[in-house]
Amino acid sequence: MKKRVVLIGGFNKTKSLATSLIKKGYRVTAINNDTQNCQSLAKIEKLTVFNGDGSKPFILEDANVYNADIAIVLTERDDSNLVICQLCKKRFHVKKTVALISDPKKTEFFYRMGIDSVVCAISAIAGIIEQQTFLDEMATLVPVGEGRIRIAQVPISGTAPAVDKKLWELSLPKEVIIGCVLRGDKSMIPRGDTRILAGDILVLISSDEHEVAAVKELTGR
């Protein structure tokens, strides 16, 4: 059976989430308390749309939230998001609840209140902007473990100080590992005596504090 996802509140986020989740084969329902937003959302094929305030139990009941697999709550207000998630969890036995919050200080409190996954848009976006601004050499970055560990691709240019050095010759911080070297269309797991060449792309696994130092050591910036 298809997994059921309920999206509550939000407009642009709901739109893109709904489209992507439907493509992945989920059964998606959206609840929105703005009539115009609902009409616009209803244009998405296969999306069930309900008009109403998601923090009211009877609206959730109408939308058949009962026993849904995932509820994603995206309204603008933290308090509404908390209440909707709790209603979903306690009254409608939704298996997993995801809440968007705007105040990063309340993340821990939300987890304590039984919400399964808390996404703080502001700190996530601030983190991305910071990376884009200061580490423009990195192609992609994947934060792991609440952002404490990061996996990054670091391209090595011809002028980088690490070029033609063996790995053991580099003085990288201890909490940094070069997990993989991408050379042309080949990838290899490096050893201490692997030589870095210009044009290599290194896959770096590091803690967030040591990332900047490591990138500096490798690329000189």
Added chain:
Amino acid sequence: MKQFINKRNGGHIIIVGCGRLGANLANTLSDEEKSIVIIDKNKDSFCKLAPSFGGIILVGDATEISVLNEAEIEKATAVISVTNNDNTNIMVAQLAKELFQIGQVVARLYDPERECIYREFDIDTICPAVLSTKEIDKLLDASQEMEDAG
């Protein structure tokens, strides 16, 4: 604020939301020599307080932890959340109960259907709709009895 709290011995009470109920409550409790901090997002709301109100007013969003800290919530004996938004009241009540372990937490709830969220957190709720229903029902019963007797 410390001096103020020490001077009045009736316990430190935080009221969130200075509407008709919040302001009335603040005036009454202030007359009983309790130390009151009343919080509201909108500073114009405080005009409802009586001139004799002897507590502290705080402009801010009580769902923010920093505002609750400013109100010295860790010393509070009771937190009463009576804003006009049910969800805000629920969140303030849960913050008070779970993060700050306040003994007595009261919240107003317009929609009685949301009560299930409160139940497991040991938060007292006041629901105007339910109270009014009971009261009206009582009045009707009384007049019915009068008629029957007469």
